[in-house]
Amino acid sequence: MNQFLSFVIKESRHILRDRRTMLILFGMPIVLMLLFGFAITNDVKNVRTVVVTSQMDGLTSQAVARLAASEYFDITATAASAGEAEALIRRQKADMAVVFAADFASKRSGLQFIVDASDPNMAQQWTAYATQTLLGGQAQTANLKMLYNPQMKSAYNFVPAIMGMLLMLICAMMTSISIVREKERGTMEVLLVSPVRPLMIIVAKAVPYLALALGILVCILLMARCVLGVPLAGGIGWIFAVSGLYILLALSLGLLISDIASSQLMALLLSAMVLLMPIVMLSGMLFPIESMPVVLQWVSAVVPPRYYIEAMRKLMIMGVGIGDVLKEVAVLAGMTALLLTVALLKFNNRLE
Amino acid sequence: MNAIEVDNVSKSYGKTGTSASGTKALDGVCFSVGKGEMFGLIGPDGAGKTSMFRILCTLLLPDEGSASVDGFDIVRQTKEIRRRVGYMPGKFSLYQDLTVQENLEFFATLFGTSLAEGYDSIKAIYSQIERFKGRKAGALSGGMKQKLALCCALIHSPSVLFLDEPTTGVDPVSRKEFWDMLALLKERGITIVVSTPYLDEVRRCHRVAFLDHGRIRGIDKPEIILSRFADIFNPPGISHGRKEAAEDENVIEVEHLVKAFGTFRAVDDITFSVKRGEIFGFLGANGAGKTTAMHMLTGLNQPTGGTGKVAGFDIQTQHEELKKHIGYMSQKFSLYEDLTVAENISLFAGIYGMRKTDIGRKMKEVLKRLNFEEHRDDLVASLPLGWKQKLAFSVAIFHEPRVVFLDEPTGGVDPATRRQFWELIYDAAARGITVFVTTHYMDEAEYCDRISIMVDGKIRALGTPDELKRSFRQPDMDHVFTHLARQATRSSD
């Protein structure tokens, strides 16, 4: 027990001494939360619009005024012809053009949008908003109700994703590097020859990172609740329990990487490029899984954060009970058991 | 019952490594070590010593044969052995970001004891570094680290202790203290297996086994082995036609040089000069300030005070110009391990602006002199340590610099290779290259034209080896050094 404690203390010192790494580890979640919470949005806002009209009659100027009054559009120029407007868009001076035909007033038709569609999603939203603004007032046939996220904040979607990514990064990458470093420096030889059991070395290495990960988890949840106003609808207890399971999984993955990698560089590259990239891309944190081709959907089925993020979205945002995320939890538990077994079996308590 | 039985152990490294065919590290090794014996394992680089240690510590599995430690089989009873042995690997490294005391405490707890309990057994060496116990291990000098590593290895009392070249890079005084500590352990009935390149240390063993190319060539009392293989261990001294009056030109001139880190004066007002073609030995205990002084002379560090000129260039203002005219070989091997021999040579020659045709011609010469022709395209990582050191030296003087600085160039190298190394140094000196060298081998000190001995950042003695022996009334350099170093009051840099 004494040995175990001194191991944990040693490992914590390694972490605490490296100020810069600590700063990043705690700064990263805060900055990411702020960025995703405030800066990164898909809202339609400040769209630079060119109005093309040959004659400014009453109805046209009314429509233009409506456009200008809305918070979505900034009218930056008026052009005489569609060609001129297109040139403005090509030169990146405008995002879209609204072309009023000469007979706009009489027929209430002859309206054309010319949109820079290099970002297709935004282009569609712009036209939808512009149509609404110009021709609004039609009878509503549907009553829309946005469940769980009435203000459509992107933070609701991203908070669980950030948790999934950061916990994986800290646990898997940091643990694997710290083990590989001992191999590289030759201290592992002494540790192996000492009377301490190899299993204890590993557990003792994992404990401080577990604590660190929980600290960061608390930090993220506090930020989410207090700064971004994301509800923690589900039970806090379950959120921590599922996160605990996920952290364990990440630690096993880190151990597995350290078994395979022979140098710090390789461990870093393995965790950064082979681990982190698929997580970010295939876990559904940024890009919805159901829009992917079927093959990639299968691949994403083995990416652990997918289930964690899914479970967290349900638990935190939708506030469902643990009963509704049993499937995700079961998958995570199964993966943890598998990875841990493989990692421990592969752990070599000799050199070579 | 013997403490260690080794029966016909073989080990070869297959596809790993760069050589195409598997190399045989150990080949049918048999020996036994009695309880409480001090057993030496000696032999040139790459003889298989480290593999032997690793097998006995259960870190490697032998391909063939069997061995037991303290009556336990090394293959099946791993746990029991690991509970009973202590091991200090060759490239033992501490936790750089933990302090001296934290390192010690950690290793003490690791071996199931505590710093207080084990204090007495390491007192002799630990007292030298104790005042730096709050400093991070990464901030200690090379020799200091080794001393701390020794403390970490000795803090517990296992029944068998394995030490793989424990005193590499440690000054003679501390080495004596270390062996005195080993003698104490021996009295407590601990079996010790140790490998070492130092002959005085070999003599302190009860029995030694001479290992060469993975085979045991002989096991016997140290004197017998040393005399039987005298050509390897005790090569005849090098005759060196000492120039009576070296040319008058001073290549290095240093006056009142000071380097301070905060309030600590690592180099404290040193003054000396070195003449062209001279071999100047720069001696001192670990932490006396040698490496710091050398870093200032090579333009790696700015002095805090004083002036210095190397090859006619001011070390404070013209350090980049100066670098064109010097060669440097650092304590830690620092050629590129992932380049081949030829690639390393042409890289550094190119850096010094040599022309391609000159490089090609000269490389042939150098490789021939080193007998390296067939290793021209081998990766440096695959060479044994002694060869690497010879190569590093040849690279350092390849561009015919006016001065070459060598920082403990022969640390951990076996006697025969060291002799070859000194032949290269004499060669260079004869061509007019001034050699500025630090070493912990006192026999090497005798090879120098002039030596200085640094204690606590100051130069305490300066002159030819004979002059020093006479003026301090000591029979040899070893005694001169011990006499001076014992006066040290501080012990780190």
Place this chain on the structure above:
Amino acid sequence: MIIKHLIRKEFLQIRRNAFLPRLILVFPVVIMCVMPWVMNQEVRNVRVCVVDSDRSVLSQRMVHDIEQSDYFIFTGQMPTYRAALKEIERSRTDIVLSIPPHYSRDLALGLRPQVLIAANAVNGTKGSIGSSYLSQIVGSAASAMPTAAVSTLFLYNKHLGYKVFMIPALLAIVMMLMCGFLPALNIVGEKECGTIEQINVTPVAKWQFILAKLVPYWIIGLFVVTVCLVLAWAVYGIVCQGPVLLVYLLAMLLALFFSSLGLLVSNYSDTMQQAILVMWFFVVCLLLLSGIFTPTRSMPDWSYMTTYVNPMHYFIDAIRTVFVRGGDLQSIGHQVLALAGFDVVMCSWAIVSYRKNS
């Protein structure tokens, strides 16, 4: 030529490394072949379940229209709205369409009844786009009246394909990883194994040493750009609309920036772990604030201000102009100047911060 020897050394070291050459070859290919499929924010395959309390011909037609649509997957009917919400909680469906009793009768009477569309808006984009599609379908089913004659001309990307938007972004990401992270690890590696000390006592000038470290990564960068362009054409049939040379110019400017950033970070770091974390931190911030995924103009003012000092923003803007919109040098003039400015600053900083003598 000292620098020639140093560059040769860097290449030899990259080649000798067991992992790097494979990474350099495989990584861009994998990214280009897989990521465009993944980085797709098109809203598709939204699952809809219907609570039909009307059970009329009209409601049947709505269900039929939903089934026919490409966007939606019809997951079935639910007896009550409450049961349908439970389905959302279990993640079996994304949107519930609830048609009130007597809907079609009320509609015929001109009472303007409303259906209820309840969407899971945890993912806001998906919720809003999905529900607005759905309301369009419902609307067109409910009223035979044609919508006002509005035509839309989508420039540069007629089919609104997401890949056209993402390929220039991928180019940026690959360049960033190849030319940013690898040099960052490089110098720290030399520090850790002590070879940098040997270099420091040689007469190599700072700029020579730094330049020799950078050049190999620029060449790798050029190679990577070529691979990406070829793959974009071969796999997706997407070609650069503007002059290809401009793409190379921009890529080089970006490579220069990221490789200097990498060296800068490694000059200030002691261990690889530190270097990679700091690097990662910067890169994520630069990337997210560059407008690579989301439009910068939607940002609040304070974060929009940061785009002025974000080279990635200039790059993304410029490369989309060239690659997608077919712009020429004139249309990306100020971005090129800005990038070049950043390069000069970063490069000089990297050289100054590397200390041969302390």
